[in-house]
Amino acid sequence: MKRGDCELVGKTNFKTDRAKQHSSFYVVLLGATATLGGAMFGFDIAIIVGAGPFLVEHFALNDLALGWAYSSLLFGCVLGSVLAGQLTDRYGRRNILIWVALLFVLTSIGCCVAPTFAALVAARFAGGLAVGAVSVLSPIYVAEMAPPKIRGRMGATYQLSITAGILASFLINYCLRNAGEWNWRWMFLTGALPSLLFFAVLLKAPETPRFLFRIARGQEGRALLERLLGEEEAGIEAAEIEKSLATSLGAANRNGWPVLRRVLAVTFVLAILVQITGITAILEYTPLVLKSFGWLIDAALFSTFLTGGTNLLSTILSLWTIDRYGRRPLYILGSLGMAVSLLLIVILTLFNRAQGAVLLCLLLLFIASFASCIGPVFWTVLPEIFPNRARGHAMAHQFVGCLPVSVGIPPGWPDTDIRISCVHGWPAGVLRLASLARN
DSSP states (O other), X not given: OOHHHHHHHHHHHHHHHHHHHHHHHHHHHHHHHXXXXXXXXXXXXXXXXXXXXHHHHHHTOOHHHHHHHHHHHHHHHHHHHHHHHHHHHHHOHHHXXXXXXXXXXXXXXXXXXXXXXXXXXXXXXXXXXXXXXXXXXXXXXXXXHSOGGGHHHHHHHHHHHHHHHHHHHHHHHHHTTTSOTTHHHHHHHTTHHHHHHHHHHHHHOOOOHHHHHHTTOHHHHHHHHHHHHOHHHXXXXXXXXXXXXXXXXXXXXXXXXXXXXXXXXXXXXXHHHHHHTTHHHHHHHHHHHHHHTTOOHHHHHHHHHHHHHHHHHHHHHHHHHHHHHOHHHHHHHHHHHHHHHHHHHHHHHHXXXXXXXXXHHHHHHHHHHIIIIIHHHHHHHHHHHSOGGGHHHHHHXXXXXXXXXHHSSGGGGGGOOHHHHHHHOHHHHHHHHHHHHHO
């Protein structure tokens, strides 16, 4: 081989190595963004589980007030998702996420220093704005940044990070349970540190290439795609993005968004069904139900490690299955597992056989079915299914469908009857039935 040829090969290999380094850097950055966004989602939702019993003592709360402490975040979550969907299509994914990270920091501190119960509820509501926003923006960011070959796994990584955030909050709750009368304040304050880390990561993160194409900055978008995918694949992906934008705009101008109508209807129903499954109610109220079966508070709080651990391990399993077996088969399998576990709880309860340990095992089966199938597929499919030009608005649309289900019942949950509990989610009604049968 001639000297000139050797130099050419050397330069080519050097460029290839640098391209791989750039790609690896952005994939790692993408993973960190997805992980921290999902972790803050899970943490803020679940931290109230351990703090709740201590809030009752500190503020002398009745059941209705305790329900408001739990559900105030959900009210903010719905509003935050709608606002984020409106703003992200105008100002970008990354820019709004930066402000969301700052809001996480402020609300963690606000909950910690709340002088009154009303101030705590207000801080929780503001925290819900951040949770709702990140639940829309992080999946969009992941879907628009991830290379197609690993997009499913990255979507499942977001669900994994939610479960990790939930498990982390359970661990913090348990470790701080004997930290004095202000233990619940420290529980809330611990959320400020990962929020700051989330903010720092976002400062290094780029805007998504799809949004750059959307706002007529295609040259920057193509350069970013080359760093993520390499020159050849970037050209193909850029052409697909431009075609998608042109198609969605043309369809909108001719027929008033007919392409979106069926998609919105499907995702609207999926979003409601995810809430009706009652996964949130089960994760939040399992300690209270087990306590009603005679478990001590330490044992009931310790049970959250089992629910959180099952949630985490099952989501890890989904990283391996979601791109191998597809979205639809996993959704069907998960739905069957959840139905069977809750049907068994109903049967055992009717025959007065629902003991604490047996109930916990069936709840773990329910959580495993959701976390290994339903949750990862839901967060992966939503941003994949919508066209580029309307992705933010469309993602927010499905959260509006959750409004009557998510926030209608929790304030009255602790002292309501079975009929009302079932409206929030039939698993919540099953748990209430088991608890009343025990008592």
